[in-house]
Amino acid sequence: MGQDVRSPRGPRCIALVGPFQSGKTTLLEAILARTGAIARAGSVDAGTSVGDGSPEARHHKMSVALTAASASFMGEAYTFIDCPGSVEFSHDMRAALPAVDAAVVVCEADEKKLPQLQIILRELEDLKIPRFLFLNKIDRANNNRIRETLAMLQPASRVPLVLRQIPIWNGDLIEGFVDLALERAFVYREHKASEVVELDGGNLDREKEARFSMLEKLADHDDALMEQLLEDIQPPRDAVFDDLARELREGLICPVLLGSALRENGVLRLMKALRHEAPGVAETAARLGVPASKDALGYVFKTMHLQHGGKLSLARLLAGHLDDGATLQSSSGQSSRISGIFAPGAAQDGKRASAEAGDTVALGKLDAIKTGDTFSSGKTAPAALVAVEALPPVLAMSIAAADRKDDVKLGQALLRLNEEDPSLTMVQNQRTHDIVLWGQGEMHLRVALERLRERYGVNVKSQPPAIGYQETIRKPITQRGRHKKQSGGHGQFGDVVLDIKPLPRGEGFRFSETVVGGAVPRNYIPAVEEGVIDGLARGPLGFPVTDVAVTLTDGSYHSVDSSDLAFRTAARIGISEGLPQCQPVLLEPIHTVEIVCPTDATAKINAILSARRGQILGFDTRDGWSGWDCVRALMPEAEIGELIVELRSATAGAGSFTRQFDHMAEVTGRAADQIIAAHRAAA
Template identity: 60%
Template sequence: MSETRTSGAARAEGARMIALVGPFQSGKTSLFECLLARCGAVQRQGFVRDGATVGDASPEARAHAMSVECNIGRADYLGDRYTFVDCPGSVEFADEQRRALAVADAAIVVAESDPRKLPALQLVLRAVEEARVPHFLFLNKIDAAAGNLRESLALLQTASRTPLLLRQIPLWNNGIAVGFIDLALERAYVYREHAPSQVVAMPDGETVLEKEARYSMLERLADYDDALMEELLSDIEPPRDQIFDDLAKELRFGHVAPVFIGAAERGAGVTRLLKALRHEAPGVAATRARLGIADAGPALAHVFRSIHTPHGGKLSLARVLRGAFSDGQQVIGSSGAEEKISGVSSLLGAMTMRQPKAEAGETVAFGRLDGIAAGEAVQDARAGAPQAPAPLAPPRPVYGLALSVGDRKDEMRLAAALAKLIDEDPSLVFVQDQALGEMKLLGQGEMHIRVALERLATRYGVTVATHAPAVGYKETIRHAVSVRGRHKKQSGGHGQFGDVVLEVSPRRRGEGFAFAERVHGGTVPKQYFSSVEAGCQDALARGPLGFPVVDVEAVLVDGSYHSVDSSDMAFRTAARIGMIEALGRAEPVLLEPMLAVAIFAPSEAVSRATGIVSARRGQILGFGPRPEWDGWDALDALIPEAEIGDLIVELRSATSGAGFFEARFDHLTEMVGRQAHEVVAARSAASH
């Protein structure tokens, strides 16, 4: 349904927060650096290839030549204040992107005309659309592009559910983009190296193409503006102000995603992008409306990230959504924790700049809010705890390593350091697996865990050894047996005597352990039944193959006792002895855990995904189109837990970095043959 045009749209007031998102190596950090330089926030643009950027200043980012956390930079342009947030492009660090998008006014999606990166672009665009953030698309590396821009736009449109609105067309010279025509302004520009583009006369031969592209842009806008539609049907040229009002409105409502072109590393096309942000990007008032926050009320901010600094303590990166916050102000988080702000700072990469207060729209770092976690809202403590924002559930882990330290004393240091890392990055999960006797760090991929371990070492001086997590093998029995368990000991004074006869049999898979008694004639007094059951369970902790025993039943059918020497402990010991013997005689068999795995991959990569499953002893249950994801399929399979460890690494390699999976325990299944023998042998060797 179209909307009646409302004239007089005003520029947004207050500081704005703009998220830069896009696939890995699309050029986000280059655009971030160029924006800061063009705004005068830095003297010159830094380059990723030189390792001289304002962003990506951490040792881990420098070492791996990639963004591993959000980079934040404040800048002023023509009297307007912005905070640009350069989000990591790797899917392994996508949780950083989600948390920044939650409070951003708008996003710039940096993309390339590269079919190989379309699945990754689709993941980024889906995150932006689900967060309902108005967004521009910056088609980067136009200087290296080949082919027709309309073909590129059609290709990119397959990744976007929001209609893409072409705002510029390139000027070509011998197959190289040397400038562009702005369709809203109807002006031609030529690029200048690391400087604003220069207005030039419309080149001969471009007028027809420009008119055609401009009319297509206006037609799209007219889908949402009845007055503009009437003007187009009547061949009336709409006023320029009306066009810009419509561009701002349709961007804000998410009806379109305007497309700009340029080359961030050369600084080409960036000034026009900045001017579009200035005149069209919504501000904090629109973000409040999107989040369902009233305009009136006590000062309110949303903490979207935590940083633990070596000397300055914890910094809470927050977007001020309403009112103002001052240094020294007492605030309360949505969890009820009260803290005092110890410093208000704006950020430029790794640098912090103190300021007395932060007003609505600003993105700042609050110091020493130790009890307030990322994802919480904060407001003046006198107003009471604010309503908790809609939670952003962290993604499920898909990769993990078991950790060990050389000295048990270091376990406390490890736990404390990991708590800080997880406070910074909630997509990390630390598990102390009591059943397997392991500490495990889980996350979103091999690089994600590697970076966390590097931070452990460099920031906190905690070095750990790592290995693949243990598999939760179990064992059971195949046959029923009857055994006698007898414990008799005389050591002066009262002795120990317990005697039981047990019938031990297998149960159906998943039924667990059961105990019963069918004792006649009081051969075993009732008071010892619970001790016999406990003794049977003691024996299940480690069966004859070396693993916990499941799905068995033990029935006490007979026994004997001594009026003086019998005791709970004696009967518990007798039952454990009998149960151990029974398990060894009842043909023990190894059980391995099977996981139900849902794999999501671009349709063209599904055949590769099925090959990966088959190579990992997996059983494919079925596949089909992934609901509401054009060009993607979902593959359901059963895969042994032992084969799941580096599945995500191989899957992403086969899907241009975009594939992922979800897994849950499904059942235990018998494991026989050479593989079972190897598992049992390895367990036996580890026990000696």
């Protein structure tokens, strides 16, 4: 890794983001190789890259967590955060972005990935993070016009995409590029710095036209430049670079650079653009509202649990000086003492005595501080600078330890997984006592199970979570429940008469009594209610019973043999014998589902909803999102389970949904018979 060098802007932190399989990790390898941080670039496919270093990432050949790696370039220090492109692992990106100075959005000329690109650019735009677009895989362009590609990509961005380079063609192959700001031509050399060549002929004409187009976009926010263009005056080169830097930092433009990460083409030009135009930690601290203080202040954007190294917290120091051993106060009200400051990246074991503003570091054993916390070396807890909420979960599985003796171990492992990835959530199913693990998709949950097995040594069995079926009744009856038992000494005697009636949907359970003349002594009435509740826990169809009113109207007792237990048992018997006569009916939970998707996929989404017994309520354009729709429907909970899999398949991974319980609805006929039979078979 290159020497950690100070600059007036401090060490900078740059996020590499982009759609799935756009080449972010390959670009990180190219950057590290070209800056001398590593001897040579590794390969994602061969499993030799710095990024995607976890066993799960190697196995699936995809980023499943962010990677931080450091390098130095032309006397300045950088940390690059390689963020997963899959929406299922996007929480890492969303947690890291607030701390970075700028982002490089890696994309390719693929119209199918436009919705994913739009989601990422929207996140950056909302956070006011300066961003470059690195148009990757340019060596595969096949003579497509770059302007046409730019026009195709533009709808994904709310600010102009400003082309900084144009390609130099040799037949159908791109052999180099012209830098429009620098007004120089370069020919690519694989895995080496590009060679400067003379700019002449057709390339010179194309350069003049493209440069004027770039300047026109810059002039939209620079009156002096606009006047120069109108008067046909060539603006000074330094002024053009200053405009590019200012408009980037103010979020007025998104510069577009060309290259091929695999061939390391365009990497040094990207690094030079970052060096000259990306802001430093002072601007980032101002964007986040960091208060003036002499204390160190930073933000934790990732938590990791190492098998043998304990807990590490990846953090960006936004202000001040931080020493190893310092005690930190967090915005969540907790305090922890640092046990080691480490440089992130390829040389993870590089221990440091201290850190300065701008540094991205791994802090050891901050047991009480979690991802998303702001921390300070002062004596009081700092205000939170960032609030990153996990996306609503979209897929669940019910899990349990394969070996019951691992129950405690499983619970501890899940807590650590949730610390590392807050978009994983765990809920205890009170009825089945299983743990329901919620995540962002099929691969997200699969990776979680792999981590439980490989990292924590816990094998789990999994199955689809239980659906919240219930049952109710249609017909009122009066039923006697009688419990009498004699076995020497005091016996047991309880006798109740119950009116059992249906209630309107959603009313739940209601108990009352109209006993007169002391037929059932008042001290036994609470036990009767408890017995009724016991009997409603499992109805004749096998599910909890709801929307029922039960009234205790009469009964009898024995002065010696009656007891709370006897009356509770009598009430349970009365309910259990009465419910089958009340015309029980199955109920299933219905949820309101709201799906957001690209407009061209709306018809497919409607078909998916209809096939899953969904009742479409309507759709509208998604507020503030060009080319997106929002579809609303009512859908049975049983049909939502794998909905996200179909939804992502129909939208190239970009669609998502939220859901909320709405009501319980009757299920009759063959569908009800199948549900009841399956439930009894599993019991």
